[in-house]
Amino acid sequence: MGKFQMAPDAIPVEKIPVKTLSNGVKIPAIGLGTFGSDHASGTLVADTVRDALRLGYRYIDCAAAYGNEHEVGAALREALDEGLPREELFVLSKLWNDKHDPEAAVAACKKSIEDLQVGYLDAYLIHWPFPNYHAPGCDGDARNPDSRPYIQEEFMATWHALEKLVDEGLIRALGVSNVTIPKLELILRDARIQPVINEMELHPCFQQGELYQYCVDHGVLPIAFCPLGSPDRPERDKTAEDVADMELPVMKEIAAAHGVHPALICLKWANQRGQLPIPMTTKRKNALSNLKSILEDPLTIEEMEKIKALECNNRLIKGQVFLWPGAKSWLDLWDLDGTIPGWNGYGEA
Ligand SMILES: NC(=O)c1ccc[n+]([C@@H]2O[C@H](COP(=O)([O-])OP(=O)(O)OC[C@H]3O[C@@H](n4cnc5c(N)ncnc54)[C@H](OP(=O)(O)O)[C@@H]3O)[C@@H](O)[C@H]2O)c1
Numbered sequence: 001m002g003k004f005q006m007a008p009d010a011i012p013v014e015k016i017p018v019k020t021l022s023n024g025v026k027i028p029a030i031g032l033g034t035f036g037s038d039h040a041s042g043t044l045v046a047d048t049v050r051d052a053l054r055l056g057y058r059y060i061d062c063a064a065a066y067g068n069e070h071e072v073g074a075a076l077r078e079a080l081d082e083g084l085p086r087e088e089l090f091v092l093s094k095l096w097n098d099k100h101d102p103e104a105a106v107a108a109c110k111k112s113i114e115d116l117q118v119g120y121l122d123a124y125l126i127h128w129p130f131p132n133y134h135a136p137g138c139d140g141d142a143r144n145p146d147s148r149p150y151i152q153e154e155f156m157a158t159w160h161a162l163e164k165l166v167d168e169g170l171i172r173a174l175g176v177s178n179v180t181i182p183k184l185e186l187i188l189r190d191a192r193i194q195p196v197i198n199e200m201e202l203h204p205c206f207q208q209g210e211l212y213q214y215c216v217d218h219g220v221l222p223i224a225f226c227p228l229g230s231p232d233r234p235e236r237d238k239t240a241e242d243v244a245d246m247e248l249p250v251m252k253e254i255a256a257a258h259g260v261h262p263a264l265i266c267l268k269w270a271n272q273r274g275q276l277p278i279p280m281t282t283k284r285k286n287a288l289s290n291l292k293s294i295l296e297d298p299l300t301i302e303e304m305e306k307i308k309a310l311e312c313n314n315r316l317i318k319g320q321v322f323l324w325p326g327a328k329s330w331l332d333l334w335d336l337d338g339t340i341p342g343w344n345g346y347g348e349a
Helices: 042-055 069-081 102-116 152-167 181-190 209-217 249-258 262-273 284-293 301-308 330-334
Strands: 018-020 026-028 031-033 059-061 090-095 123-126 174-177 197-201 221-225
Touching: 026 090, 031 042, 042 069, 042 284, 069 102, 090 102, 102 152, 123 152, 123 197, 152 174, 152 181, 174 181, 181 209, 197 209, 209 221, 249 262, 249 301, 262 284, 262 301
Parallel strands: 031 059, 059 090, 090 123, 123 174, 174 197, 197 221
Antiparallel strands: 018 026
16 A cells, blocks of 8 residues: 655644644544535535645545534545544534434444545534434524434433444443533433533534533533634525624734734634634635634734633524423523423433
8 A cells, every 4th residue: 555645835744733632543633524405515525635645634524414414424445445544533423303213323324434434434423413304405494393302211222322333342432512511411421421512502602601612621521612603604504693703803803913814713712722623625625724823823822811701602403393392492402500401300201
C-alpha cells in the first residue's frame, strides 16, 4: 500500500490538537460536519470529505439520517485504500429516531459501519432521545401520530444493545445528542458504559451554559453542532426571531480585528471555550481556513468576554417535527422546568 497523499497546503496531522474522551479514546479537536440538508447533495458532501482528508481533517461527523453515508463511505474507503491508516481517522455516526429498539439499533449501527466502509466506529451516538419517524425533507408542521416522548426504560434498552457492540469492538465510544440535564442524569445513572460525548447545539447566541458545565463536570465532552449558526439549515428550522451569529456587529468587529471571516471567530471561540466544533462546508477554501482557525491567532480574554455576552438563548434546531400527540410546543422537548414532559417516571408515557 502507498502513502496517502496530503495536499500541498495541508495542515500536518500532528499539528491538529487532540482531546481525550473520558474513556481514554482520542479525538481531533475539530471535525467536519456532513449534514448536507436540502442544499448539498451526497456527492458534493463526499467530495468535500475527500478534500478535507487531504487537508488534515481526521474527524468526520456522520449520521444515517443525513442520507449520504454510502457516499461519504466511498470517500473514506478511497483514502484508506490509498494508505491512510484507519487508526488516524475518527468516524462518528448516529442512530436515527426510527431505530430506537435493541434489534433495530444493532442492525442500524452495522449498516452505518458497512456504508461508511470503516470496519468499526470511533463513536456512535443516539441522535435524538425521542422515538419517532418523519419523512426526510418534511415541513415544520409535519407531525407523526406514532411519535413518542422520552421514556427512560426504552432509551436504556437501546443503549444496552449498543453497549454490547462496544464489547464486540464495533464501537469505541458511546454518546448522546440533544439531551438535557434531567435526561443525562438518568442515562449516567443507568448506563453500564457511560456516554462520553453529548453532541449539542452551541454557537455564540446559544451557549447552553448550565448543560455545558454539567457535561464537563460529568466527563461528557460537548461536541458543538451548528457552530457557525447554521446559515443553510433546513427551511423548517428557520423562524423570524432567529439571530444570525455571523451577522452580529460584535462578531464582525472581532473578525475585522483579526482580518478573517466571522465563521473563524465562531470556531476560535468554541475551541477556546472548550467545546469541539464540527463546522460543515462544501468549499475547500473554507474547510482549510476552518481547520487553521483553531491553530493560530487566538482570541483575547476581552474578545472571549464580548462573545460570552452575545448569549440570547437562540436555539435554532427546535425539533418541533419530533413532537408526540399531546405535546404542546417544541419547548416540551427541552425539559425547561427540570422535568421530562410526557413521561410519568414509571416506564410509561
Ligand atoms: N446532532 C445533531 O442533532 C446535529 C444537528 C445539526 C447539525 N449537526 C452536525 O453539525 C454539523 C454542523 O452544523 P450545520 O451544518 O448545521 O451548520 P454550521 O456548521 O454552523 O454552518 C454551516 C454553514 O456555514 C458555512 N461556512 C462554513 N465555513 C465557512 C467559512 N469559513 N466562511 C463562511 N461560511 C462558512 C457553510 O457554507 P459553505 O458550504 O458555503 O462553506 C454552511 O452553509 C452538521 O453538518 C452535522 O454534522 C448535528
